[in-house]
Amino acid sequence: xxxxxxxxxxxxxxxxxxxxxxxxxxxxxxxxxxxxxxxxxxxxxxxxxxxxxxxxxxxxxxxxxxxxxxxxxxxxxxxxxxxxxxxxxxxxxxxxxxxxxxxxxxxxxxxxxxxxxxxxxxxxxxxxxxxxxxxxxxxxxxxxxxxxxxxxxxxxxxxxxxxxxxxxxxxxxxxxxxxxxxxxxxxxxxxxxxxxxxxxxxxxxxxxxxxxxxxxxxxxxxxxxxxxxxxxxxxxxxxxxxxxxxxxxxxxxxxxxxxxxxxxxxxxxxxxxxxxxxxxxxxxxxxxxxxxxxxxxxxxxxxxxxxxxxxxxxxxxxxxxxxxxxxxxxxxxxxxxxxxxxxxxxxxxxxxxxxxxxxxxxxxxxxxxxxxxxxxxxxxxxxxxxxxxxxxxxxxxxxxxxxxxxxxxxxxxxxxxxxxxxxxxxxxxxxxxxxx
Amino acid sequence: xxxxxxxxxxxxxxxxxxxxxxxxxxxxxxxxxxxxxxxxxxxxxxxxxxxxxxxxxxxxxxxxxxxxxxxxxxxxxxxxxxxxxxxxxxxxxxxxxxxxxxxxxxxxxxxxxxxxxxxxxxxxxxxxxxxxxxxxxxxxxxxxxxxxxxxxxxxxxxxxxxxxxxxxxxxxxxxxxxxxxxxxxxxxxxxxxxxxxxxxxxxxxxxxxxxxxxxxxxxxxxxxxxxxxxxxxxxxxxxxxxxxxxxxxxxxxxxxxxxxxxxxxxxxxxxxxxxxxxxxxxxxxxxxxxxxxxxxxxxxxxxxxxxxxxxxxxxxx
Numbered sequence: 122x123x124x125x126x127x128x129x130x131x132x133x134x135x136x137x138x139x140x141x142x143x144x145x146x147x148x149x150x151x152x153x154x155x156x157x158x159x160x161x162x163x164x165x166x167x168x169x170x171x172x173x174x175x176x177x178x179x180x181x182x183x184x185x186x187x188x189x190x191x192x193x194x195x196x197x198x199x200x201x202x203x204x205x206x207x208x209x210x211x212x213x214x215x216x217x218x219x220x221x222x223x224x225x226x227x228x229x230x231x232x233x234x235x236x237x238x239x240x241x242x243x244x245x246x247x248x249x250x251x252x253x254x255x256x257x258x259x260x261x262x263x264x265x266x267x268x269x270x271x272x273x274x275x276x277x278x279x280x281x282x283x284x285x286x287x288x289x290x291x292x293x294x295x296x297x298x299x300x301x302x303x304x305x306x307x308x309x310x311x312x313x314x315x316x317x318x319x320x321x322x323x324x325x326x327x328x329x330x331x332x333x334x335x336x337x338x339x340x341x342x343x344x345x346x347x348x349x350x351x352x353x354x355x356x357x358x359x360x361x362x363x364x365x366x367x368x369x370x371x372x373x374x375x376x377x378x379x380x381x382x383x384x385x386x387x388x389x390x391x392x393x394x395x396x397x398x399x400x401x402x403x404x405x406x407x408x409x410x411x412x413x414x415x416x417x418x419x420x421x422x423x424x425x426x427x428x429x430x431x432x433x434x435x436x437x438x439x440x441x442x443x444x445x446x447x448x449x450x451x452x453x454x455x456x457x458x459x460x461x462x463x464x465x466x467x468x469x470x471x472x473x474x475x476x477x478x479x480x481x482x483x484x485x486x487x488x489x490x491x492x493x494x495x496x497x498x499x500x501x502x503x504x505x506x507x508x509x510x511x512x513x514x515x516x517x518x519x520x521x522x523x524x525x526x527x528x529x530x531x532x533x534x535x536x537x538x539x540x541x542x543x544x545x546x547x548x549x550x551x552x553x554x555x556x557x
Numbered sequence: 558x559x560x561x562x563x564x565x566x567x568x569x570x571x572x573x574x575x576x577x578x579x580x581x582x583x584x585x586x587x588x589x590x591x592x593x594x595x596x597x598x599x600x601x602x603x604x605x606x607x608x609x610x611x612x613x614x615x616x617x618x619x620x621x622x623x624x625x626x627x628x629x630x631x632x633x634x635x636x637x638x639x640x641x642x643x644x645x646x647x648x649x650x651x652x653x654x655x656x657x658x659x660x661x662x663x664x665x666x667x668x669x670x671x672x673x674x675x676x677x678x679x680x681x682x683x684x685x686x687x688x689x690x691x692x693x694x695x696x697x698x699x700x701x702x703x704x705x706x707x708x709x710x711x712x713x714x715x716x717x718x719x720x721x722x723x724x725x726x727x728x729x730x731x732x733x734x735x736x737x738x739x740x741x742x743x744x745x746x747x748x749x750x751x752x753x754x755x756x757x758x759x760x761x762x763x764x765x766x767x768x769x770x771x772x773x774x775x776x777x778x779x780x781x782x783x784x785x786x787x788x789x790x791x792x793x794x795x796x797x798x799x800x801x802x803x804x805x806x807x808x809x810x811x812x813x814x815x816x817x818x819x820x821x822x823x824x825x826x827x828x829x830x831x832x833x834x835x836x837x838x839x840x841x842x843x844x845x846x847x848x849x850x851x852x853x854x855x856x857x858x859x860x861x862x863x864x865x866x867x868x869x870x871x872x873x874x
């Protein structure tokens with residue numbers, strides 16, 4: 122349920138389990154929000170008295186954490202608002218405890234010009250209820266050939282540079298972009314997939330794909346591109362983020378690069394952490410993704426890498442697709458799944474299963490993405506922006522796809538039993554979502 | 558005479574989408590039923606009335622001569638009304654999705670739909686959208702269950718029980734739905750299955766299918782009772798998966814010399830259509846050890862058995 126956006130009375134989140142991954146703090150206490158910022162987060166604020174008119178929210182049994190920052194969401198505005206608009210995506214985000222969305226440049230036209238960054242910001246201001254930032258295209262028209270105006274785009278507000286779901290196969294183009302971006306301290310985010318090795322592949326290469334008669338996408342398609350990129354990063358000293366890592370072989374490449382002191386970080390999607398190739402079952406296209414869901418050993422390795430901090434960021438890879446492009450034979454169906462609203466509950470599954478510590482998960486969903494992209498939020502430190510999520514870690518609920526806020530229904534968690542979710546989302550000191 | 562009365566076998570599922578999921582009893586039941594139709598097909602009067610009033614739609618999104626003809630004949634001999642739809646004349650070309658096609662077909666109240674499609678899983682997708690029984694006549698690189706059944710029937714009639722036979726499946730395993738269905742079926746019936754192919758034509762994880770894997774025809778054919786050759790598509794011959802037809806034939810083409818590695822009474826099979834001189838030499842294909850012609854005959858009988866068995870599950874059967 123949406124609250125009045127103008128309501129910016131002070132809020133006291135009382136008697137909560139307060140978790141601030143930016144300071145590794147985990148304590149029972151209160152959080153006071155006023156004027157769009159975190160005023161205080163400590164024990165006994167309520168007892169000491171709060172400003173008049175403060176809305177006191179009893180949070181016994183609930184967790185208060187920084188709002189989630191989703192650094193990889195594919196939104197259809199401009200160009201495909203029927204799939205997802207900034208407005209609908211931000212509603213979905215709020216319902217999922219996400220207070221900041223970073224949209225990807227694969228729009229129509231692509232975000233490869235400062236005026237489009239400006240357009241996104243204005244649309245976000247006018248229609249969005251959470252913070253919205255844009256990554257800009259790394260190459261013009263996402264064609265992988267000529268670099269975009271990295272300086273001007275960054276000045277306009279682009280938070281990083283990426284060709285979205287496409288890999289820049291031309292090593293010279295990426296090399297120059299890395300060098301040039303360094304002058305502006307700009308971050309390059311790269312989807313690592315060799316298109317020749319992927320070929321016509323549609324799901325993870327292996328026994329399961331073979332049994333289904335589907336062409337496989339080998340892990341080496343990802344790893345070989347990442348390996349190449351690490352050489353280029355070493356050569357150029359650029360700042361690089363691997364957009365979506367899915368397998369232990371790639372994790373080893375990332376580890377070596379980090380150990381060598383390169384400015385390298387990596388993300389994993391919640392889908393690859395919570396699901397595996399077996400979920401594809403008999404050609405279920407809602408589980409068709411790019412990169413594809415891997416096997417259970419790969420999934421476990423990826424979760425362990427998040428726990429260890431080798432994977433810095435967990436993102437949703439939110440990718441709304443119409444039923445018309447999903448209700449097709451598997452090889453012909455579009456890849457992608459919505460996820461912005463289910464990222465937190467899917468992550469809580471891993472916590473409940475004992476695979477991931479709650480603090481680690483929150484760090485990868487809040488503090489790390491904020492640091493990486495230089496965004497406000499990701500912290501409950503006094504003075505930080507009041508982007509906050511209140512989480513009920515235990516409430517059981519059934520995921521009804523028709524209740525999702527996204528315009529598309531392609532969720533892999535269709536009818537899933539969930540435990541825990543965002544029950545209140547606060548952006549800039551205003552409650553933008555409340556679960557009733 | 559109504560042959561169907563001889564056997565009361567009923568298939569445990571509404572559709573035949575693949576060999577995977579069929580029990581041993583399902584397979585043996587279908588083969589036994591097919592035996593009865595073999596006899597019928599050799600008589601002058603080949604028709605029965607068990608599918609009278611039923612409508613069978615043959616939908617082929619991929620060109621096929623023998624499978625389509627075989628299903629058509631099977632349906633007609635059982636007394637069904639058979640309608641053939643091929644992709645060139647269907648609205649799929651006009652951008653209609655498979656789901657829409659399914660809804661359209663369903664409105665015509667068919668009792669059975671036989672479908673071939675170039676995408677793995679497409680037949681199953683159709684089956685989810687229609688009310689009638691659906692038979693997979695080949696979906697992408699996934700399964701071709703009636704081919705595996707007719708192969709099993711051919712083998713059984715020649716060699717007796719399939720249990721403990723050694724069967725070598727040779728050639729393009731990677732792209733072959735025939736290989737997948739046969740591997741599952743023959744293993745369910747207790748055969749020892751080998752696959753022989755160059756490494757580029759073996760699917761990932763093949764060793765987990767319970768088969769013996771070899772890249773050498775001598776090793777693969779040693780002691781084999783049956784040598785099953787697969788078709789190599791033209792577009793895969795010229796450097797993408799194998800360097801040339803000449804090289805492929807030299808190492809994997811079945812000629813008399815390689816056939817001599819198998820048991821002296823080994824029989825040769827091929828699902829057709831053959832590329833003579835690529836995966837099989839004409840002398841072998843037309844020779845005394847060839848079962849290829851018989852496979853075609855068994856095809857009609859097996860498809861009659863499948864149609865008959867599925868129709869027994871239809872409403873008002």
